[in-house]
Amino acid sequence: MTTTLERPATGNLLRGEWIKARSLRSTWYVLAGSLVGMVLLGLLFTSTADDGGPGGNGGGPPGVDFAQPLTLALAGYNLAQLALGVLGVLLVTGEYTSGTIRSTFAATPRRWPVVVTKAGVLGAVVLVTGAVASLASYAVGSAVTDGMPGLGEDGVLRVVLGTALYLTAITLLGSALGWLLRSTAGAVATLFGLVFLLPVLGNLLPADWGPDVVRWLPSSAGGSLLRLTTTADQFAPWTGFAVLVGYVVVGLAAAVWRLRTRDA
Amino acid sequence: MIELRGLTKRYGERLAVDDVTVTVQPGVVTGFLGPNGAGKSTTMRMVLGLDRPTAGSALVNGKPYAEHRDPLRQVGALLEARALHPGRTARAHLQALAATAGLPRARVDTVLELSGLTGVAGKRVGGFSLGMGQRLGVATALLGDPATVVLDEPVNGLDPDGVLWIRTLARRLAAEGRTVFFSSHLMAEMAVTADHLVVLGRGRLVADVSTAEFLRRAGGDGVRVRSPRATELAGLLAGPDVTVESAEAGVLLVRGVPTEVIGDRAATAGIALHELTAVQASLEEAFMALTADDREYRTEEQPA
Numbered sequence: 362m363t364t365t366l367e368r369p370a371t372g373n374l375l376r377g378e379w380i381k382a383r384s385l386r387s388t389w390y391v392l393a394g395s396l397v398g399m400v401l402l403g404l405l406f407t408s409t410a411d412d413g414g415p416g417g418n419g420g421g422p423p424g425v426d427f428a429q430p431l432t433l434a435l436a437g438y439n440l441a442q443l444a445l446g447v448l449g450v451l452l453v454t455g456e457y458t459s460g461t462i463r464s465t466f467a468a469t470p471r472r473w474p475v476v477v478t479k480a481g482v483l484g485a486v487v488l489v490t491g492a493v494a495s496l497a498s499y500a501v502g503s504a505v506t507d508g509m510p511g512l513g514e515d516g517v518l519r520v521v522l523g524t525a526l527y528l529t530a531i532t533l534l535g536s537a538l539g540w541l542l543r544s545t546a547g548a549v550a551t552l553f554g555l556v557f558l559l560p561v562l563g564n565l566l567p568a569d570w571g572p573d574v575v576r577w578l579p580s581s582a583g584g585s586l587l588r589l590t591t592t593a594d595q596f597a598p599w600t601g602f603a604v605l606v607g608y609v610v611v612g613l614a615a616a617v618w619r620l621r622t623r624d625a
Numbered sequence: 626m627i628e629l630r631g632l633t634k635r636y637g638e639r640l641a642v643d644d645v646t647v648t649v650q651p652g653v654v655t656g657f658l659g660p661n662g663a664g665k666s667t668t669m670r671m672v673l674g675l676d677r678p679t680a681g682s683a684l685v686n687g688k689p690y691a692e693h694r695d696p697l698r699q700v701g702a703l704l705e706a707r708a709l710h711p712g713r714t715a716r717a718h719l720q721a722l723a724a725t726a727g728l729p730r731a732r733v734d735t736v737l738e739l740s741g742l743t744g745v746a747g748k749r750v751g752g753f754s755l756g757m758g759q760r761l762g763v764a765t766a767l768l769g770d771p772a773t774v775v776l777d778e779p780v781n782g783l784d785p786d787g788v789l790w791i792r793t794l795a796r797r798l799a800a801e802g803r804t805v806f807f808s809s810h811l812m813a814e815m816a817v818t819a820d821h822l823v824v825l826g827r828g829r830l831v832a833d834v835s836t837a838e839f840l841r842r843a844g845g846d847g848v849r850v851r852s853p854r855a856t857e858l859a860g861l862l863a864g865p866d867v868t869v870e871s872a873e874a875g876v877l878l879v880r881g882v883p884t885e886v887i888g889d890r891a892a893t894a895g896i897a898l899h900e901l902t903a904v905q906a907s908l909e910e911a912f913m914a915l916t917a918d919d920r921e922y923r924t925e926e927q928p929a
Contacts, residue, residue, distance in 0.1 A: 373724055373726065373727045376724040377724040377726075378721075378725075380717060380720050380721040380724055381713075381717075384713045384717030385710065386712060387712060456710075459710040460709070461718075463675055463705070463708055464708060465725075466674075467696060467702060468696065468722055468726045470674045470690055470696055471691065622677070624670070624675065624676040625670075
């Protein structure tokens with residue numbers, strides 16, 4: 362009956378999670394949609410660069426330099442983070458809504474390795490997709506405007522590849538929320554609230570302490586990595602990204618903690 | 626082998642499983658019976674380490690499930706119908722689990738073949754009928770070639786062909802020396818499939834007996850006798866350990882006297898018999914008698 366004793370090793374878990382992710386069409390739709398959408402939006406926005414950006418010179422919200430072609434070329438990340446964040450949520454909550462989580466935990470009773478390997482597989486896939494999307498957006502943007510700074514210029518490569526890192530972190534934040542809330546609607550709403558709604562509401566806070574709150578929000582902190590220059594209200598690029606990674610780590614750790622005691 | 630020791634699960638005020646101690650033996654098919662809400666599924670989830678017992682323990686092949694290094698080779702389980710992602714193909718579903726558990730790839734084809742799903746292995750599960758979903762669930766349970774098989778309501782949604790398949794499979798797995806523990810609310814199915822019965826009522830252990838003993842205890846076998854002189858015959862049959870009931874005029878249900886003896890005594894006395902039939906108590910009757918006070922939902926309890 363029982364043949365060889367083979368322990369579910371990390372490699373096995375990673376392979377299992379990879380098969381799960383790639384065997385769903387939605388994964389490929391989201392990845393392809395994010396990539397294409399980001400490049401096309403970048404192209405659209407960058408095409409206005411020579412006229413001073415969308416809405417002419419000085420358009421756009423304060424603190425965002427819409428006259429900067431690099432920012433315009435990568436602006437599609439705003440949309441991509443939504444789609445990828447939802448993918449992060451779905452690959453987790455899909456297990457709960459379909460009931461496959463029981464087979465998953467039956468195969469890996471210790472549970473926490475599932476959280477880690479799922480995040481690992483998802484992170485790797487999104488990092489690669491994000492890097493391709495960012496580089497492609499940059500290349501396409503460079504083709505339509507002469508004002509694009511070169512990759513060798515100060516901070517440009519950091520912004521381009523930082524976009525991929527940022528997208529990966531937001532995806533994993535979605536994954537953590539999926540584990541914590543188990544419900545697709547709940548986790549997606551929470552993610553949108555954190556990433557989009559809170560920064561907008563934060564702008565309505567009194568000017569003397571509002572910015573100190575806003576810069577700690579996940580998307581504002583992580584967004585510092587995507588700016589060529591940061592203002593006094595914002596974290597330095599890598600500091601800000603570290604704050605975002607901190608949210609992800611805390612979120613995943615909380616997920617592991619809850620799984621230890623909760624019934625599946 | 627599954628060993629439950631004082632297994633208890635409390636949800637707030639409600640005791641879903643109440644101090645259950647039972648050993649499910651290998652080599653036989655053990656049926657798990659109980660009305661809805663009796664705690665069968667909760668018990669099975671605790672065996673699989675999915676739910677945490679409030680008290681007591683559940684050991685599988687000698688250890689708590691979570692302590693096994695090769696859990697899918699120890700226990701295979703079908704816990705609920707269609708616990709499958711609708712967007713994934715049957716093959717991908719099995720491949721992912723096989724990869725996770727470090728099982729040989731060939732097992733996927735083996736269990737697909739075994740469950741009759743080879744032809745639809747590349748189809749998305751969302752398009753499966755309930756019966757096909759059940760078959761894939763059973764295939765999932767057998768993926769690790771496990772020593773212990775736990776099946777929660779495996780025949781639900783299956784056509785007669787599928788029901789027969791499950792029955793044959795359960796008996797074969799037990800004959801191979803495995804522990805087979807399966808629940809069903811279909812009593813007739815249990816009566817023909819299970820060698821041994823574990824019965825729960827409102828979370829408590831009501832019975833842990835062989836199927837034959839269970840039926841005997843619930844009134845046992847009897848003989849139905851129809852005669853124009855039934856009352857007279859009843860008098861002739863009376864004796865210790867003999868019960869004679871009469872549900873309608875001219876018809877007797879006799880327990881404790883074999884068919885032959887009834888026929889001989891009637892012949893000696895010159896009493897004509899219009900019917901002489903051995904009847905077996907059904908599992909339904911036995912079950913109802915045993916769990917009458919333990920059912921969670923009873924029609925009588927509903928306000929008029």
